[in-house]
Amino acid sequence: MNLFLIVAIPISAFIASFLAKKNLRTLGAIAICASFFELLGTFAVVLSVIQNGTYSLNGYLAVDALGAILMMILAVVGMMASWYSVGYLKIEMEKKIVGISRVRQYFILLHLFILAMFFAIMTTSPIFMWIAIEATTLSTAFLISFYNKPSAIEAAWKYLIINSVGLLLGFFGTFLFLYPTVHSEFTGIISWQTLLLNASALDPFIAKTAFVFVLIGFGTKVGLVPMHTWRPDAYSKAPTPISSLLSGVLLNVAFLAILRFKAVVDIAIGQEFSGDLLIFFGLLSIAVAAFSIFGQKNYKRMLAYSSIEHAGIMSLGFGFGGAGTFAALLHMIYHSLAKSIMFFSAGNIFLKYSSTKIKNIKGLLSVLPITSILFIIGFLVITGIPPFGIFITEFSILAAGIQAHPVAVILALSLLALVFVGFLRHISSMMFGENEKPVTNGEDGLWITFPIILLATFLILLSFYIPTAIQLLLRSAAISY
């Protein structure tokens, strides 16, 4: 029943936003209420998963431990993004950057985007998961072109085309995985469970081909190199709350698809094939992201490349397997929270300076003191500085692979050091100095600072204490994948 409610809430919010008066207060209230109830529903589902292992509705919707983790991330980041959106869009409306019609379109698409992600996590069918992930592309394309500028339209078109091609290849891979089940005269909706049961009947060549297509397909959505090219453009052009959802949540949802197929292919041909592919693409992603971050001129693009880097780190963890999988799952949680902090802070910086270029941002510490501190916290967490959580997860991932893949680990470690230097270079140049254009000092209001403070507090607490319930879910998910 809770799963049905979680799907029904964004649908209701979508309809309500469509019918509501063109008023930011009403649209914002709908979004915040919907996200709050989604969070409550998610907690109820998570509790059931902790107690029973899985939570399902008629066999069509089901949540396992990994699904529960992702639902929690989606509900928390989704709530903060809804909250932040209200303050962010209010300021943009005051500045006459956007009008109320566009704001309504924003909230309608936001609810559809969240609905598609919840559905992708909960559906038991690989085909419906593909449909839901494709639906995220369709709902976010207009959000990326939100500002209706030529560069935003270009970014959205690039996003639409690259992701559509990628997902079609993933679609092909998905069908290849279905063949033992379909040929066994199975009738009804094919679920992940039936795929796992028939996995041993997969021909090794077809299993490998199918996984390659799935990895390319859903890897495009994850943003793994070389299918990452849409990411920096889309992230830099979309409104920042949407960038935070793309980076903090959608990345994980697409990873879920890869992990579910990985479980099937591992049964068919062993873990080595999928593991080696994930390590290769992971390392390649970290390398490209590290050099791009170092030479970056735009702070939103820098955050986009950081997401590519972290997708690479997770990929390494899943590729190494064992303790690496546990650490990669925990890394997902930390990354989602930290990246949301950074994107929301980047949103505040953009509202103040009206520029995303690093060279135009000077003296941030004196102009936006609270946002600056939050941005620095995000930077320290995201670059894996101790004692924050990402330090532990990166260390655990690399430790898990040092024996079997020492070269990959040493390379990854060197590249992570380069990422830190790159970030430090840009952030220190943004924090200090005198701005050429006069900017009024002070934060733009509680609506756009409080959600970031809450997220930062939560992230710091989670760095030092992981509740037993989350530990249980992580352990259970790590065993299954």
Added chain:
Amino acid sequence: MISIASQFLFFIETLLFISVIFMHLTRKNFTAIFLYAAQALIISIALFYSSLREASLLLLVVTIITFLVKVVIAPYFFFGLIKKHRLQFSASTYLNGPTTLIILALLTAFSYSYFFQPLTSLAPDDGNALLLAMGMMFISIFLIVNRKGVLSQMIGILSLENAIVSFVYIARLETTAGSQLGILFNILIWIIIATVFASMIYRHFGSLDASAMRHLKEE
């Protein structure tokens, strides 16, 4: 001896394959849309045959919706774009004609190479048709990459989807009617969104040539 059903499937797949080759060769947007509609019609006929063979009403519904979405609605939207923006000829290609033909030959050879032979185990009687569908997939992707026109890119994506559907059909990997309807709904929404974007691109850039979009590079 090759069965009549296998010969028929190979014939159908050959027609689909030829349609995507001609998409590469044509310079007119109108012809590209016509070829796409023909391709979609062939897929609809194959699905119709399947629904009769299975005696399934649900499959018949899927066939009718496939026909409506791909043969009627998609060309309607695309012809609307041509009419609205007076686009007679498609944008040029990145590679010249002879190089394009050489790459088409190489992609076809690649799909028939030793590398993809094991895939024929999915449908041993229709192995050639299956590999031709693989070739059609690669050539559709090349269409998206090689064409500068936004409309050609859209047709390339839909042609890729048709190639996958034909592969799935030959390998008999079709799933339930429900999931097929979900996929068709996605395609319909995709067509609408891509068409809206094409209009937005024309409004902002004054052309439907993807190479005219250079704002991101300049930033």
